Amino acid sequence: xxxRFSFGGDEHIFAEVDEAMSLEAFFKSLFxxxxxxxxxxxxxxxxxxxxxxxxxxxxPDMIKPDDLLAELKxxxxxxxxSEPVIATRIIEIPVLYNDPWTHETLMRFRERHQDPxxxxxxxxxxxxxxxxxxxxxxxHSSAPWFVSMVGFVAGLPFLYQMVERQRxxxxxxxxxxxxxxPKLTIGHGGCFSCIYSVRGAGGYQMYxxxxxxxxxxxxxxxxxxxxxxxxxxxxxxxxxxxxxxxxDAAVADVEAGRFAPIIRDVSFSLAEFNRDIDGYNHKLExxxxxx
Amino acid sequence: xxxxxxxxxxxxxxxxxGRPGYYHIGIPLSGGMxxxxxxxxxxxxxxxxxxxxxxxxxxxxxxxxxxxxxVAVTGAELPPKLDGQPxxxxxxxxxxxxxxxxxxxxxxxxxxxxxxSGGIDVPVVLGSRSTxxxxxxxxxxxxxxxxxxELPVGTPTTTVExxxxxxxxxxxxxxxxxxxxxxxxxxxWHRITEAAGIGFFEDTWKVAPEADxxxxxxxxxxxxxxxxxxxxxxxxxxxxxxxxxxxxxxxxQVPGGTEPIVLHRDAVSGGGYFMVGxxxxxxxxxxxxxxPNTPVKFVxxxxxxxxxxxREKAELSAKLQSALMA
Numbered sequence: 001x002x003x004r005f006s007f008g009g010d011e012h013i014f015a016e017v018d019e020a021m022s023l024e025a026f027f028k029s030l031f032x033x034x035x036x037x038x039x040x041x042x043x044x045x046x047x048x049x050x051x052x053x054x055x056x057x058x059x060p061d062m063i064k065p066d067d068l069l070a071e072l073k074x075x076x077x078x079x080x081x082s083e084p085v086i087a088t089r090i091i092e093i094p095v096l097y098n099d100p101w102t103h104e105t106l107m108r109f110r111e112r113h114q115d116p117x118x119x120x121x122x123x124x125x126x127x128x129x130x131x132x133x134x135x136x137x138x139x140h141s142s143a144p145w146f147v148s149m150v151g152f153v154a155g156l157p158f159l160y161q162m163v164e165r166q167r168x169x170x171x172x173x174x175x176x177x178x179x180x181x182p183k184l185t186i187g188h189g190g191c192f193s194c195i196y197s198v199r200g201a202g203g204y205q206m207y208x209x210x211x212x213x214x215x216x217x218x219x220x221x222x223x224x225x226x227x228x229x230x231x232x233x234x235x236x237x238x239x240x241x242x243x244x245x246x247x248d249a250a251v252a253d254v255e256a257g258r259f260a261p262i263i264r265d266v267s268f269s270l271a272e273f274n275r276d277i278d279g280y281n282h283k284l285e286x287x288x289x290x291x
Numbered sequence: 292x293x294x295x296x297x298x299x300x301x302x303x304x305x306x307x308x309g310r311p312g313y314y315h316i317g318i319p320l321s322g323g324m325x326x327x328x329x330x331x332x333x334x335x336x337x338x339x340x341x342x343x344x345x346x347x348x349x350x351x352x353x354x355x356x357x358x359x360x361x362v363a364v365t366g367a368e369l370p371p372k373l374d375g376q377p378x379x380x381x382x383x384x385x386x387x388x389x390x391x392x393x394x395x396x397x398x399x400x401x402x403x404x405x406x407x408s409g410g411i412d413v414p415v416v417l418g419s420r421s422t423x424x425x426x427x428x429x430x431x432x433x434x435x436x437x438x439x440x441e442l443p444v445g446t447p448t449t450t451v452e453x454x455x456x457x458x459x460x461x462x463x464x465x466x467x468x469x470x471x472x473x474x475x476x477x478x479x480w481h482r483i484t485e486a487a488g489i490g491f492f493e494d495t496w497k498v499a500p501e502a503d504x505x506x507x508x509x510x511x512x513x514x515x516x517x518x519x520x521x522x523x524x525x526x527x528x529x530x531x532x533x534x535x536x537x538x539x540x541x542x543x544q545v546p547g548g549t550e551p552i553v554l555h556r557d558a559v560s561g562g563g564y565f566m567v568g569x570x571x572x573x574x575x576x577x578x579x580x581x582x583p584n585t586p587v588k589f590v591x592x593x594x595x596x597x598x599x600x601x602r603e604k605a606e607l608s609a610k611l612q613s614a615l616m617a
Contacts, residue, residue, distance in 0.1 A: 006477040008539030009569030010597040014478055021525025021534045033315075048315040048537045050561055051525065055537035057314065060601065065594055149535060151317035151560035154426035158535055165524065172528065173563075190563065191525045192535060197317075198426060217416070217428040228428075229316045 001025060003076045005069060010060050013069055015076065016053045021160065021191055025052035026148045027270055030086070030234055031079040032072075041071065049233045051148045051158060051192070084270035090144065090236040090288050092262040093195070096247040097121070097137045097208035101182045106206050112176040120205040124171045124188065140169060140207065141239040143281050145193060147231050155197040155215035155229035159237055162273070162281060169193075173203035184210050186239075197229075211242075211250035212261055221254065223261055230261075236268065238288055264288055292358030294407065296440040297391070300352035302503075305411050305430040305442070306404075308341040309556065310419035317560045320540065321421035321429065324504060324556055324579025325402055327463040327608065328366035332406035334615035335363035335383040337451035342410030343420035345436075347403045349582075351394025352436060354405075358388045360444065361408040361453060365462070367400030367580060382456040400464065400580040409445035423557060425505065461611045463604075465577045469495055469586035472553075472574050475597055478542060479533060479565035487515040487548075491567065491589060498585045499550065504557040507578055508550050509587060515548040515567070527563055535563040541570035543589075551589075553578060573600040 001024065004016045015032070018025035033049040036056060043062025048055045058068055098121055110116045115123045125136035145159035152158075161168045173189040178201060181187070185196040187204030196202060197215035214231060216224040224230060242250070253259035266287045273280045306329065309322025323329035323346055330340040345352070351369050363383040364371045371378040372393045378384050380403075386392060394403075413420050413431050422430025431440055480488065494512030501508040517530035525534040531547050538544065538554050544564040545551045553570055555578060570578070571592060581587070592600070 006480075007475060007569075007594060008478055008566075009475050009541050009571050010594060010601055011572050012539035012542075012569065014537065014539060016536070018523075019526065019534065020523035045311050046314040048560065050536045052534045053536040055539065057539070060598060061605075065598075149561060150315065151537070152535075152562055153559060154317045154423070154428065156317055190527045190532075190535070200425065215426070217426060217433055229318075232316075 001028065005073065007065060007069075008055065010065065011057055013056045013058070013065075013072055014053070015055070015072065018052045021052050023146065023160070023270060024084075026146065026160065027084045027086075028079050029054045031082045032076050035075045035079060036072070039075070041068065043068070048151070049149065050151070051160065086234055086268050088234045088236060088266060088268055090238060090264050090266045090284055091230075092238050092240050092288055093210050093212060094240045094242045094246065094250055095141065095186055095208045095210050096242055096244060098133060099209045099247070101209055102185050102206040105178070105180055105182055108180070109174070109178040112174045112178060114172060114175060121207055124169065124205055124207070127171065128169050137241055140193070141241050144236050144238045144284055147233055147235040147237060148192070150229065150231050150233055153198055153200065154217075155231060157195055157214070157231040157235070157237070159193040160191065161193070162236075163277060171205045174205075177201055177203035181206065182209060184213065186210065211247050211254060212259065213254060222257055222259070236266065236284065238285060262288060292356070292360065292409070292444045294442040294444060295355040295357065296352060296436050296438055296442065297355055298353035299436040299438055299440070300347045301350040303345055303347045303352045303436045304422040304424065305343050305413050306346045306421045307343040307419055309421055310417050310423070310429065313417055314560050318417070318426060318428065319423065319556065319558045319560060321419065321423045321556050323404060325366050325404070325576045327576050327611070328402070329404045330608070331381070331457050331462070331611055331615070332363045332365040332404040333410075334611065335365070335455055335457065336361045336406045336408040337447060337449045338406060338408060338410050342406065342445075343413065344407070344411060345405040347394070347405060348401060349397055351403060353391065353393045355391050356386050356388060358444070360386050361451070362386050362392065363406050365404045365406075365457065367403040368398035369403035370395040370398065379456065381462060383451070383453055385453050401582050402579050407444055408447040412443040412445040425557060455615065457611065458614070461607065461614060463576060463607055465580055469588045470577060470581060471588050471590045472577065473571045473592045473597065473600060474543065474568045474589045475571060475592060475594065476568040478539070478568060480567050482517055482530070482565050483548070483567065484516045484518055487513075491515060492591050496551065496587045496589070498581050498583050498587060500583045502581070502583055504555055505559060506552045506554045507581065508552045510550045512551075515545055517548060531565050532563050533565045535561055537561045538566065539569050541572065541575055542566040543568055543570065555579070571597040571600055573597070573604040
């Protein structure tokens with residue numbers, strides 16, 4: 001991997017770590033952006049890690065563009081020598097797959113889909129050679145996912161499945177984007193899943209909804225009082241399939257202010273993960289459930 | 292003192308100079324699309340340059356004042372009327388308690404900035420009063436104004452004379468046709484062929500109806516031809532797809548190679564479309580004043596020219612400041 005740098009006008013430097021997505025490229029983007037943040041470079045105003053790239057916004061009246069570029073190239077090269085270990089969190093997200101709200105929405109926009117005769121779940125199961133909706137839900141929810149980017153809109157996590165590339169779920173985006181997506185929809189496009197933090201336009205396949213808010217600009221939800229967005233790049237997510245009764249109970253708990261998400265601190269080593277992916281994921285799940 | 296919203300206009304929002312520092316979690320800068328006009332409106336009424344104002348697009352609101360205030364309207368030529376009496380744009384005028392401010396039809400430009408002495412005093416969220424409607428954040432209840440809203444107004448800290456104006460040459464508005472927007476090619480420029488790159492700068496584009504605070508879409512130029520490739524893992528199969536990445540403010544994405552979209556103050560912070568380059572910071576204000584169907588040419592510049600344009604823009608700001616601070 002050789003990072004490619006480009007100026008984005010006179011106020012941004014854009015760095016593509018790799019054209020293709022991989023955990024190695026994501027870790028490098030995370031390490032470089034952490035280093036840039038810690039260096040507190042005068043004139044740098046925004047530091048944004050992405051899946052396999054990153055971006056730094058700066059004020060060219062405070063720092064010369066070429067000086068910042070040279071500094072970033074130095075930090076990018078240094079990041080190759082970092083041990084790929086991070087202290088992070090694992091978060092359980094309950095999901096009602098095949099829910100009535102995304103179903104109603106996907107039927108409304110059927111003519112914009114690759115396969116108007118089946119649902120997003122049926123289509124995605126078929127093109128990934130999985131055994132129907134149940135087989136798909138099992139494949140989607142059995143291994144954890146990395147939050148490899150937060151953005152598009154406020155607090156929306158992009159999630160990258162922590163399995164070998166050949167086992168990763170892939171699905172195209174809708175042929176033409178929808179003008180509506182229910183809030184808290186679990187979506188998927190390319191190799192990334194996401195959680196739509198707000199209601200609005202979207203092009204990802206829709207698989208279900210979570211009862212657990214992840215963005216709250218009013219900061220009234222107990223676990224979003226300190227900060228309105230739940231996710232940070234580097235967080236690990238484990239989906240938990242739930243039924244309608246559990247979904248309704250969780251929604252009532254959120255409204256009553258007694259919903260307590262399961263969030264645990266965890267250390268993640270990319271080298272150990274790569275040595276035994278299923279074994280390592282099993283250990284991560286153990287951390288989530290306190291053993 | 293407060294302002295009652297009798298009619299909201301098309302999409303009137305509270306804006307200041309924006310909310311930097313949260314783009315990495317998808318919360319964009321927001322703030323006035325034409326920052327120069329926003330600053331001018333504030334200075335005319337004696338406010339600090341970054342006080343919160345109303346940004347009205349295409350059509351003005353109708354407002355009633357519960358107390359005395361000084362008002363100025365800048366940016367688009369959207370002529371204000373006080374109890375039906377025409378007032379000048381780019382000039383300050385006093386409003387008495389109970390008077391109504393309304394607007395005539397839009398004559399030129401797209402966005403007007405309505406400053407009130409004391410500033411619009413909505414709560415500061417993450418360091419700014421700007422509205423980010425997509426995230427229901429900031430401004431007045433996180434949304435555009437509606438009839439019946441009552442906007443709190445702050446207490447003025449300085450008093451200035453009524454009737455001061457901003458000279459034509461200090462207004463920083465788009466001049467000439469087509470409007471020229473300067474672009475630094477880059478980002479994923481290498482994805483298109485040399486001929487497509489030449490065509491992009493030769494063609495005259497027009498502002499499409501899909502033009503808002505998130506981004507401005509353009510149409511009318513030739514579709515861009517791509518350099519063939521094997522799609523990288525994670526990018527998607529369309530030649531215009533990339534592995535989802537950050538989007539710079541002013542970046543020009545071209546989904547499917549057909550219609551360029553320039554991201555503005557309420558930008559989506561990232562996504563999966565390639566970008567051919569970025570509008571230089573000095574020309575971002577101009578975009579906020581473009582109406583649909585306005586012809587536009589993209590003009591290729593390098594970093595050196597982008598920085599000299601930046602210095603010229605800073606000189607214009609300094610002249611505006613010294614003209615109105617006296």
